[in-house]
Amino acid sequence: MISLDNPRDSAERVVSELLRVPPAADELGRVFTANGYLLHLVGGSVRDALLGRPASAVSGAVPADLDFATDARPERVLEITRGWAEATWEAGIAFGTVGLARHGVRFEITTYRSEAYDRKSRNPAVTYGDSLEADLSRRDFTVNAMAVSVPGHDFVDLFGGMADLARGVLRTPASPEASFDDDPLRILRAARFEAALGLTPVPELVAAMRSRADRLAVVSPERIRDELRKLMSAPDPVAGLERLVEVGIADIVLPEVSAMRMEIDEHHQHKDVYAHTMTVLRQAMTLEEPGEPDEVLRWAALLHDIGKPRTRRHMTGGRVSFHHHEVVGRDMARRRLAALHFPKDVTDAVCRLVYLHLRFHGYGAGEWTDAAVRRYVHDAGPQLSRLHKLVRSDCTTRNRRKAAALSRTYDSLEERIAELAAREEIAAIRPELSGDDIMVLLGLPPSRLVGQARSHMLEFRFEHGIVGREAAEAELFRWAREHEVPVPGDAPVPGELTPRRG
Template sequence: MSGPNAPAVQDNAVVDLPTGFPLGSSPVAAELADRFHAAGHRLYLVGGSVRDALLGRLSGDLDFTTDARPPQILALLKGWADAIWDTGIAFGTVGAGKHGQTVEITTFRADSYDGVSRNPEVTFGDSIEGDLVRRDFTANAMAYDLVGRQLIDPTGGRRALRERVLDTPATPQESFSDDPLRMLRAARFASQLGFTVAPRVREAMAAMAGELGRITAERVQVELSKLLTGAHPRAGVELVVDAKLADVVLPELPAMKLEIDEHHQHKDVYTHSLTVLDQAIDLEEGPEPDLVLRLAALLHDIGKPATRRFEEGGGVSFHHHEVVGAKMVRKRLRALKYSKDITEDVAQLVYLHLRFHGYGGGEWTDSAVRRYVTDAEHLLPRLHKLVRADCTTRNRRKANALQRTYDDLERRIERIAAEEDLKRVRPDLDGNEIMRLLGLPPGPLVGRAWKFLKELRLDRGPLDHDEAVAELLAWARAEGVEPPAE
């Protein structure tokens, strides 16, 4: 890989370990290094493992590269590893587990790509430098010699880390032609690491965005998910949109960019959605990012462009955009091969995110509160966060009033839940008792009776047994079903 704009590659660019560099402290890495060295092979920690260690964020899984060929790697791992898997052996990669840690070892590569798919035509290399210069970004093009305890950095990766810049070892045009997924990976690293993208890389991304059409939906989805669950997802999303990648993989985002939000005239829908994403993240609880909440926050208003109407007098309306948006979310997330659970959860949050605005000054009946909780089901904690995050007005008095109103709704939910166990709202009679009382076999009519009793439960709260029986019998007679004589 070479070109007039490529970073200068330093021959034998070897530097001493920085003080406190943690990679040498891994017993698994040390054991592997000794094993490969004794067999006459070189073994290096490489890529993200080295990058993260230099950033002080060493992960549990380690990636290695070696001059040993795959059969030799397998032979060296046998008798040492607790588990071995060779699903990637066609690409030169062997995985192993030891002491609860996962490692991957890959033979030096000198890949070329076919220019149609993202699949490499695997060619094994003979030098660590040759392996490093074919990698995606200079920050990932470093290796650590475990025996010599030296860092090998032929393309200025440490400088890139210091400057927090993503650049490519080759020209970005060469790199992205080889593997277009690297464009999305740049946005993912912007999110995960907080790095900026070199101007030439950004220009190449915008010019070559269409090449992402060669990438499978599953691979795109993985990168988008990692982007959204990074530490700085807004930066990653903005890069995806500005560099035209979203036009290919998530076109609903740029479609929002010029649409004016009727509640927030100072912002368009796209900017508003980014702010909601930021605010939803601030409300997350626990150590792990919430992908479902973040997807819902980013996509909650994607139905607005399709529902925009200009009203007389200069107003703008987006009636039923939550209904349209939920359908759009399902279509897009299915196309991206998200799981059924994630797709349905995000769509339901989008569908419900406006429901609260009917609460007004607390006019909802207890029945309406029960329905809100029942419709949200397990998503209620996320819905609370999404609704609160959706308040982006600059009018502090209005914002505080909305938050106080939602506080009131949450208190009512807690009160009713304590009295009625809302998490388990069920009819006061179960299916077996419905069949016994009505003399019915299992079938659709029993389901309709069950649904009637559930609606009654939502409207009126818990009924005592005799009252529930009387209501069921009256419903059955109205439906033309004559209960058996006692």
């Protein structure tokens, strides 16, 4: 890693660090040079080389996308790389970007350009430029406005990006207002860089984030979603989220999070929900596998209490209740994630966790029946491991005795789950009679009645475990008689049940 304690000394050594550029990048540089064009490695790969990030493509550790800037127009890029590139893609050519691949390395080559959003448009208007300096001056932040020529490896830092890395600050090459007007998404990106790199925005940048917040209205939900997902997967998402709340951006992109900043009642009968949520998020992160951010768990931790502001009720004695906030919160989370066009699998997983995060507390101090354990496991489904982590993270009490008691109770629940799992298949609990079985036994066509019967048999499975085919059929016929569904004349009547083990 290059030391940034002395930026001047670091500048002299940066070239040797950048010699770790994959050989294919230098090959590409020679192709451009031979055709009379300039090619510079730009953006995050240069920044990461300065930070000595081991997973950086520049370090050669892992093949990844490399970003380049050139004075060649996109059509010319395609022409001069034909035969050199093993694959090309032109999805971004309208914005001046051509994609190439060679030797397992992906290259994105963008013609010198500037972008500007019309006040009423979601798409930027791209204008090509003719100089590297102008191109770098329009980039989002100084730490991304550094460049290295290939194959020569001449280091270009016109706006003090390396010094900003050394000082741990985030600035824009041009005025922050002009930068955000060029691309309002940079407002979110500033918070993401604070979360990912620990760079603190300078005061004028913070002021511009606040004053330009309304410009985010022209940015597509997909681009906002992608930035938020990156922020939430960063090493310190809380820092980025708190910045968004502070400058009012969360009011636009995650208003449910801002709304959790409720006033605490004068008797302090409930916690500051917003502060509690940030603590839960931090605690959930400590339970992740090392080096593997769990996006679903983090979003569930962030959104688990968003139903509280809408369900708060003041009661006698200064007490406050939030009845059914998990149900309201689940529905709110689904609407917000849908508005941001999140993938369905992520949305479903997060919403399931939000809905179930209080279930554990509904069973008191450990009086868990086998039926309750089966329901808990069944309802959590594939999110059971994350639910364990979320519930444990949700304990933020400063009362050590209470926290220890809650931890012991949850330990007990996990032991009960393990005990039941050793005796029966509880990871994917199903009724012992399938829908097809029910239709055959009762002579029913596919219908809502079959679904009702199957739901009953699932509840029966929760309560009694595995009882065997004969006892299950007897229970089905009992249910049918109770609901006036005709049953075969020789159908058995259930006796006392003895659950089977195994």
